Amino acid sequence: DAVDRAVAAALARRGVAVRSFLASLLVDPAEARTKGGTPFSVFTPFLRHLLARPAPRAPLPAPGPLRGVGGLASEPLESWGLTPTKPDWAAGFRALWTPGEAGAQARLAAFLDNGLAGYATLRDRPDRPATSRLSPHLRFGEISPFQVWSAASLAREAPPGARPSGADIDKFLAEVAWREFSYHLLVHHPDLATRSFQPRFDAFPWRDDPAGLRAWQRGETGYPIVDAGMRELWRTGWMHNRVRMVVASFLVKHLLIDWRLGERWFWDTLVDADPANNPASWQWVAGSGADAAPYFRIFNPVLQGEKFDPDGAYVKENIPALAGVPASLIHKPFTAPPLLLRQAGVTLGETYPHPLVDHAQARARALDALATIKATER
Ligand SMILES: Cc1cc2nc3c(=O)[nH]c(=O)nc-3n(C[C@H](O)[C@H](O)[C@H](O)COP(=O)(O)OP(=O)(O)OC[C@H]3O[C@@H](n4cnc5c(N)ncnc54)[C@H](O)[C@@H]3O)c2cc1C
Structure with a gap:
């Protein structure tokens, strides 16, 4: 937005007329309003509004060449050396x-x-x-x-x-x-990435836990679905939406680490890191958002894994160390009999971590933390 305004101002100073067209969004946020005339803060009425409007216009053909701007010097993109080489993390x-x-x-x-x-x-x-x-x-x-x-x-x-x-x-x-x-x-809400939408979350007792944050970032929490997601993110720059929800919930609820630290890590590592989707989704999972899942809904990472990755194929792809664990235990290797783990080539604490927290205890701790912030109105 600021870049657009600066370009428009610079061109205007040179006497060039500037017109802008909304191309990146179907609906101009300035136009979409509730019946009461306020911006939407809940998704379902927003969707209803979007579907009730005239259908989004058909895509436009590519514009023809611009007149009057020929002869601009340009450099080949490769000459900027933007792709990583030492090390080639991509x-x-x-x-x-x-x-x-x-x-x-x-x-x-x-x-x-x-x-x-x-x-x-x-x-x-x-x-x-x-x-x-x-x-x-x-x-x-x-x-x-x-x-x-x-x-x-x-x-x-x-x-x-x-x-x-x-x-x-x-x-x-x-x-x-x-x-x-x-x-x-x-x-x-331009400060979506830095301020909890619901002010009561300003008083939330987040834990300062650099070691926990690091374990989460590296995919070493001991919960395979969480670790598979964080390793997929590091390796490919992307993570499946369901797993994004599970890993975000784990950081914010199991570890009680401020959602902003998770948002920042995603911002640094996602190929689709988006100034709107990323903070809005983090706040949604954290329960601090406009139209958020309630904070007390706490994903059980084992059950989420069993439900959405029933054969463990996603875990095995992202955590090769667990490839030999049978599907029935792949989302909870910490419950597997020692002999079975040995046969699968897994040594907990060495080839794959012990769980960072116990699910039931972490859940109870998160609910206690929630009880400390009063459910006041926005
Ligand atoms: C904690 C968290 C952080 C996220 N951060 C980002 C982000 O930085 N950038 C980003 O684009 N998406 C983000 N998402 C939303 C979603 O996970 C991705 O858009 C989706 O996984 C992209 O994969 P896809 O293109 O195959 O999605 P598809 O399911 O094919 O959906 C098509 C398109 O719809 C949009 N979309 C889909 N799901 C969502 C959603 N939940 N919220 C908003 N838009 C959505 C995306 O533009 C997507 O490309 C985040 C979700 C969570 C839970």
Whole structure:
């Protein structure tokens, strides 16, 4: 926003007329209002409002060449040496991401062919390639939400055999709408990444625990679904949405570490690190957000793993040290008989950590912490 304003001011000083067009959002946050005339702070009414508006416009064709700006000197991008070499920490990224417009379009086409059908039922499964992975492309404007919205909506008209269900399409569009909602919140609350939306969380007794934070960052909490997510993030720059929710909940509730430290780590490591989605989602999980999951809803990382990664394939992919553990114990290796662990080549405390906290105790501690902040109105 500040960059846009500075460019407009600089051009205006040179007598160049400037007009701007909203391309990165379907709805101008300045326009979307509740019936009472206030900005939305709850997602469902926001979605209803979005769906009741005229459908988002069709994507526009690429603009023609600009007149009067020929002859600008430019440097080849490679000459800036932006890609890491010493060390090459991005090696794991290349297999997954093709930055740029062509990569984004290819990703959308692949998702429409192979992912959208079944999205509503499989989108929570990190062991399946069931989501679009368009987030970095949307984040950096390599594809517009108009293109995504229009292509997914058009799938309603595909031939019957190739047509995703209405539920699949609706669910996918609703997720794209969450992105709109996050930006809506950010525009009306520019300090979304630094201030709890609910002021009562200002008094929350966060723990100062650098060792716990470090263990979480490195994927060494002893809870496989959490560690698999944090290692996937480090290796690929991305993490599945369900697992983002589980690891965020673990940091904020099991470790009682301030959500802002998690938000910052994600900001530093995600390829889709987004100024709206990241803080809005962290606040949602932390329970401090506008339209948040209540703080007392505390994920059990073992049950989450068993439900959403039932064969342990996601854990095994990201934590090879656990590859020999049977599916029935892969999400709770700390309960496995010692002999079985030995046969699986696992030595707790050496090849894989002991749990950092006990789930039941951590849950009770989190609820006690919550009780210290009064449920006052915003
Ligand atoms: C703690 C936490 C932090 C997050 N940080 C980010 C972030 O920095 N950047 C980011 O783009 N998303 C973030 N998300 C939201 C979500 O996890 C990702 O958008 C999603 O996993 C991207 O994968 P996808 O493109 O395959 O999603 P799909 O399921 O294919 O969804 C399509 C698009 O909809 C949008 N979307 C999907 N889910 C959400 C959501 N819950 N909130 C907002 N928009 C959504 C994204 O633009 C996504 O590309 C975060 C979620 C959590 C719980």
